[in-house]
Amino acid sequence: MLGTLYGVGVGPGPEGFLTVAGLAAMRRANVILVPRSRVSEDSVAQYCVRHLDLPEERFREVEFLMQAEPEQLERQYASLAREIAVELRAGRDVAYLTIGDSLTYSTYGYTLRAVQRELPDAPRVTFPGVTSYAAAAAALEFSLGEGKERTLILPCPDDMTALERDIESHDVVVLMKIGHRFPEVLDLLNAMGIAANCALAMRIGLPGQALERDLTHVAGERLGYLSTMLIRRGSRR
Numbered sequence: 001m002l003g004t005l006y007g008v009g010v011g012p013g014p015e016g017f018l019t020v021a022g023l024a025a026m027r028r029a030n031v032i033l034v035p036r037s038r039v040s041e042d043s044v045a046q047y048c049v050r051h052l053d054l055p056e057e058r059f060r061e062v063e064f065l066m067q068a069e070p071e072q073l074e075r076q077y078a079s080l081a082r083e084i085a086v087e088l089r090a091g092r093d094v095a096y097l098t099i100g101d102s103l104t105y106s107t108y109g110y111t112l113r114a115v116q117r118e119l120p121d122a123p124r125v126t127f128p129g130v131t132s133y134a135a136a137a138a139a140l141e142f143s144l145g146e147g148k149e150r151t152l153i154l155p156c157p158d159d160m161t162a163l164e165r166d167i168e169s170h171d172v173v174v175l176m177k178i179g180h181r182f183p184e185v186l187d188l189l190n191a192m193g194i195a196a197n198c199a200l201a202m203r204i205g206l207p208g209q210a211l212e213r214d215l216t217h218v219a220g221e222r223l224g225y226l227s228t229m230l231i232r233r234g235s236r237r
Contacts, residue, residue, distance in 0.1 A: 009129015011048030013205020183220030
């Protein structure tokens, strides 16, 4: 019989941000895959479950090129799918851990499609997790939507004019993947007069955590990958 592939969202950061069902799947799994960016020394996903009593020998790091061309990405995930298929054909269950929610801007979405192509009959179960913006909102006590407010979640565009249109047409904007664009974003928020309504969470629950509830006087430096901005067009109630 084929093993089962489990997609499990963990973290982001604080201990305990994990569903009971996801934890049970991790405990059943023979192999636990933890993604790690090639530019990082450690897997954040594995750090998020460090407090759990799971055998160390079950963990296996998967190194990723996060900023790769589409052809490179396809080859990368096809290779990973073949590795996973070997385990599944041997009847071993595989859990793939991903930071935040399993299918929200996650490497697991690519992995899942690659496994579907490589081994279509393999059983698959995906467990949701806590998104980075939900964790940020909780840490900052920032409402992501009330009543009929419109909320938009998007990766930061290169064009600040496009971002301004997005902000103007929504009540709340969750901005992800900001990186080097952060100074431009800050300039835009200050120009729009809404920087005081906005908040920023960096490395929630991890070493170096930073929470900013007012961006009026924040310095505009490049942000790391684990950063999420919460933008509110109107003043907070």
